[in-house]
Amino acid sequence: MAYYVDRTVKMTWWERSYLPEILRGMYITSRHFFVNLFGFIPFFLGQKKKRPIFTVYYPEEMAPIPIAYRGRPVLAINENNLPNCVACGLCEAACPAYCIDIVPGENTGKQNQVERWPKEFTIDYAVCIFCGNCEEACPEEAIFMSDDYEIPMMNRKDMLYNLEQLSVPIEKLKDRVEFTRKMYGKWNY
């Protein structure tokens, strides 16, 4: 619906005489100026977080990221220092951008060996669209979207992460694991 500005509005004499309204506006801006100016004083004394200006000095500080944020997908490493992944290929199939590549390894009958594991697991972040479908498809709680968004590289080849680079201990992803359980647990496929 088109929105029309009502230009026939009748201003009072007070408003039409410019000056008081201008002074009112200047009162507001200078109030902000002084409040912020004196708000800088505790900032210089070392209190970094308690300042009235909420601008984040990005490379030095990071903004707090909500748990639902989808950063780069990572592989969870369990307590035995092995990936949770069983190389089922569901994430590979779910990936709309085809950026995941898995080479599975299988148990050949040895003792104390996991049934199935990824020999190679690569994600090309230059291709990844951060949709989170891999996380949703994973039945083993092995792949998660982390809160890391700092993945620009000077070279596209560097953006192809292998298994070692992708691995993140599961303790670091606790909140996200909770979140995914809550989020995807109530959907009944």
Place this chain on the structure above:
Amino acid sequence: MLLELTITLAKVLFIVGITVGFFAPVLTWVERKQSAIMQDRVGANRADILGFTALGLFHAIADAIKMFAKEDFIPQGANRFLHTLAPIIAVIPAILTFAVVPFGGQYELWGTTVNLVISDLDVGLLFVFAIASIATYGYVIAGWASNSNWSLLGSMRTASQMISYEVTMGLTIVGVLMVFGTMKLTEIGAAQEDFLNWGFFLQPVGFFMFLAASIAENKRIPFDAPEAESELVAGYFTEYSGLKFGMFFMAEFIEMVTIGAIVTILFFGAWHIPFLPSATLLSWLDFLGTNWANLILMFIHIGVFFAKVIFFIWFQMIIRWTLPRFRYDQIMKLGWKILLPLSLANILITGLVILAVN
């Protein structure tokens, strides 16, 4: 003779140093930082020397280096001579007005009378406005010589706005002249030693009109129709780059200082401290001996004067970052239909009051 020459040279160096060397670069930083703080942002703080940012003060240096390093571009079909000449015409009058601006009173130092003004002209006030309007030629020539429609429109707007507001400004000053009875800026300053004698109390309406007209003269928001980023790209300096653009920029900032200084002298008691006449201060400092007391008084007065100037620069910036731009016809309407009759009425009432008092 040699002593006089030295004193004059020192005064010239002080004024040029403080306007071109201090105010012009620092105000670019102040403008950014103040606007940022007013808008709940942080503002410039990235330029650093060895990791030391000094609140972003080094951005002024970075700006200067950038302007020196940029290509000096002259568009095709432009008048090369006038295109180069225009920024010079714009910036020189801005600095030149300070020749008659007193930044302190008269002091007896070791047998010499030091008058803190470079040239104490009898027509100082007229000189300021005569010189200030020469800068308009710079802007008009800049627009004409650029061979660009934006520039030409901008310079035409400059010319018309200057003419409109110069009238108001001139008539406003008439009120001040009637009150103080002199055109010497030093005498106007000296006459305001008493707090209730300040021009602001004698000419309150004149003060507001003068401030509005002088901001319009400086082409800053809310009167920035000649520049009008959203309409005319950048107005008369659209086709300028590098140091020539920097000169227009510098002219604007120096004019801000000039406006602050003139307003301080005409309306805000020049170098005087309210309720504290120089004689009282001198008697307090008497234990130092007359010469030293005078010297310290001189520095106090210079400090007070520039503190007031800085306040008015701050005030202009608050105005600039508070108000939106007037439409072009609104500027003309305000100039001719409101400010001009008001200034005429101001003269009439001032005259009647003076007649009644005498």
